Amino acid sequence: MRYEMEPGTRDALIAAGRGSGDNIAAIRESFGLHLDESGESTEFVHVKPERGGLNFGLREGPADVFNSRILRMTRELL
Structure with missing residues (x-):
C-alpha cells in the first residue's frame, strides 16, 4: 500500500x-x-533507526497519530 499523508x-x-x-x-x-x-x-509511537532512516512502530493506542493523517491509500503492485 502507498499512503498519501497530511503534511507534518x-x-x-x-x-x-x-x-x-x-x-x-x-x-x-x-x-x-x-x-x-x-x-x-x-x-x-516506538521510534527506531532502521536502514538509514527512522521506523515508526505503531502500537494500538498511538496508531491514530498515523491513521488520522491518511489522505489517500493506493495499492501498488510490485
Missing part, C-alpha cells in the same frame, strides 16, 4: 514517539532528535 505527519509521529535502549543515543547522533525512554509502555 512525520513530525507528529516523532512528537508522539519514544525510543528504547541504545536506539535513543543512535537517534540523537544520527538525526539530532531527543527522545524519552518508552520502557514497556504501549502509549507511545
Whole structure:
C-alpha cells in the first residue's frame, strides 16, 4: 500500500514517539532528535533507526497519530 499523508505527519509521529535502549543515543547522533525512554509502555509511537532512516512502530493506542493523517491509500503492485 502507498499512503498519501497530511503534511507534518512525520513530525507528529516523532512528537508522539519514544525510543528504547541504545536506539535513543543512535537517534540523537544520527538525526539530532531527543527522545524519552518508552520502557514497556504501549502509549507511545516506538521510534527506531532502521536502514538509514527512522521506523515508526505503531502500537494500538498511538496508531491514530498515523491513521488520522491518511489522505489517500493506493495499492501498488510490485
